[in-house]
Amino acid sequence: MVRVATITWAIYGAALAASATAVPDVQSILDLIRALQQAVDCDSCHASLAPLQTLAKRGDETFVGAITNICTIFQIEDADVCAGAIKDQAPILAHDLRHIDVWGETATKMCDAVFGLCQPPPVNELRMQFPKSAPEIPQVFKSTGRPPFRVAHFSDVHIDRQYTVGAEVNCTKPICCRHYEDQKEKKGQRIKVQARRHGERNCDSPASLADSMLIAVQEAASDAMFSLFTGDVAEAAVWLLDKTEVRKDMQEFNHQMAARLGFPVFGVIGNHDSAPVNNFPRSTTESPDVQWVFDVQSQGWRKWINSTSAYQMVHTSGSYSTVVPGTKLKIMSINTNYWYKQNFWLYDNDEPQADPNGILAFIIAELQAAEDAGQRVWVIGHSPVGKGDIMWDQSNYYDQIVQRYKNTIAGQFFGHTHADELQIAYSDYKNRTAANAVSVGLVAPALTPRSGNPAFKVYDVDPDTYEVMDAKSYFADMTHPTFRHTPSWALFYSARAAYGPLLNLPSSASLSPAFWHNLTELMVRNDTLFDEYQSRKNGGVRRRRCRGECKEKTICQMMSMRSEDDCVSVLFTSMTGSGGG
Ligand SMILES: *[C@@H]1O[C@H](CO)[C@@H](O)[C@H](O)[C@H]1NC(C)=O
Ligand SMILES: *[C@@H]1O[C@H](CO)[C@@H](O)[C@H](O)[C@H]1NC(C)=O
Ligand SMILES: *[C@@H]1O[C@H](CO)[C@@H](O)[C@H](O)[C@H]1NC(C)=O
Ligand SMILES: *[C@@H]1O[C@H](CO)[C@@H](O)[C@H](O)[C@H]1NC(C)=O
Ligand SMILES: *[C@@H]1O[C@H](CO)[C@@H](O)[C@H](O)[C@H]1NC(C)=O
Secondary structure, three states: OOOHHHHHHHHHHHHHOOOOOOOOOHHHHHHHHHHHHOOOOHHHHHHHHHHHHHHHHOOHHHHHHHHHHHHHHOOOOOHHHHHHHHHHHHHHHHHHHHHOOOOOHHHHHHHHHOOOOOOOOOOOOOOOOOOOOOOOOOOOOOOOOOOOEEEEEEOOOOEOOOOOOOOEOOOOOOOOOOOOHHHHOOOOOOOOOEOOOOOOOOOOEOHHHHHHHHHHHHHHOOOOOEEEEOOOOEOOOHHHOOHHHHHHHHHHHHHHHHHHOOOOEEEOOOOOOOOOOOOOOOOOOOOOOOHHHHHHHHHHHHHHHHHHHHHHHHHOOOOEEEEOOOOOEEEEEEOHHHHEOOOHHHHOOOOOOOOHHHHHHHHHHHHHHHHHHOOEEEEEEOOOOOOOOEOHHHHHHHHHHHHHOOOOEEEEEEOOOOOOEEEEEEOOOOOOOOOOEEEEEEEOOOOOHHHOOOEEEEEEEOOOOOOEEEEEEEEEOOOOOOOOOOOOEEEEEEHHHHHOHHHOOOOOOOOOHHHHHHHHHHHHHOHHHHHHHHHHOOOOOOOOOOOOHHHHHHHHHHOOOOHHHOOOOOOOHHHHOOOOO
């Protein structure tokens, strides 16, 4: 989760303000406070945008100054975190506010994403148009029983190159284990908990942990045909990051992967793979560009995806496709950031955009070409498209594409949530049955210890159908006695071994959407099974007990590839954090 909370709380803090003397423009701040005090529901959120808009019209500096002061005065975060995060994100919100009607639909979406006070507006109904209708007799992909090949999948590495052994673990910032400027002033103070080698739970991954994982990936999947990396290279100290550092972070990890892995990596662009974080302005916005992200990654990945795909990536806002040599499998890497609610550039226009930057059009064209060529496709992306932090409209349109090309899509792979989990698409969301399950997205756990034990996955894949036969999860137990010396990675569980027998899965059958659907049905009835699934999400780190509404929502979230059906109640999700990122 991004430090959006910082801004949100800053604005909420304003509502509590007794004195506004420290902020630049007293009258507009007083108006703002009056309005925000009443912002408790969607209508009042809209109303409170008016004084914010007035402030924004006075210029970015005034806007940033006011909100930073409020954040600092109310000690919502440390002063440096307030200043850094707000300097980066608030100008985007100010830009938005100068361009929209505070009572319009875009404002409602902003009140959902930024303040958690509105439900998203209903989906703007749109029937997606396809070049051809689905073939009457779909091509059949049949296994000939040849042995499976292997694919590794890792995600959300969040490498902190400034991780310092001996630095404070128990700090006051969103991530710790580094020497922060303002903590040097308190040098006299003794460090309470010293960061150890290879990582701590309050901190992002040291480079040594990333290296250790890549070695383990190479060992666990030495014969892998390729690997998937579903994004987020940079650390979560987002208030300190700039373009130079994020570029360097991405380049260094590209070198690290190339040095350690003996097979290609197919990557995606995560929301942290830009600076400021989530900074992906649409092509309709005149703004600081984000092209450098696509340039850096296409340069770094060119040797794996070939020059044609690297060119495509630069010209398709970071999306590309590539056919795995010697196969009929097309990897389609999609940039999900133009659908991501915390990308504040999405709120700078009242005109709804069905397909920002043409990502959906790209997906349709690639899928149609694959269908025509008799290929199968794996979609890879950062944010699972059915999650509550994806725009309802684009999630719905994407789901329509999945329905149309369900026969061509053999798998979908995501990251972002930092959890080993999945989501299923159905042909009828009012009637979610095994027969109606059409596709499944598998989500990889994270490397960063912030969300649990570091973990990655290895798939066994049928070489004729390109369907996943098994998903094995590997992890490094941070409490293991040797972890501080050399992390040891071990098989955590095999999905086929854990769930297959419970569902009488025939040995030749893949882990199909119907299989995963049947697992959800079994979990509804079997609490032990559900608890096992839950504990597998974060490499076995203990979770809070989840029953009743918690359990229902968790299972519901598995059963949707449309955010409108994700069972997330919007209220306050943007503050409590909707998972990874
Ligand atoms: C970590 O910091 C918190 C708040 O400052 C304090 O309550 C807690 O005791 C500290 N934990 C350790 C292990 O020092
Ligand atoms: C790159 O791979 C694609 C298939 O994905 C192929 O059509 C194209 O010719 C290749 N380009 C080069 C320069 O090898
Ligand atoms: C639900 O879908 C199943 C197919 O899985 C079908 O047999 C059944 O009639 C459907 N029920 C409703 C109410 O549409
Ligand atoms: C799912 O369960 C249904 C109903 O029990 C069964 O008919 C079907 O074969 C199962 N599908 C898979 C893939 O396990
Ligand atoms: C419930 O799940 C547990 C754990 O996977 C399994 O051992 C047990 O047999 C299941 N019970 C039933 C009734 O299926």
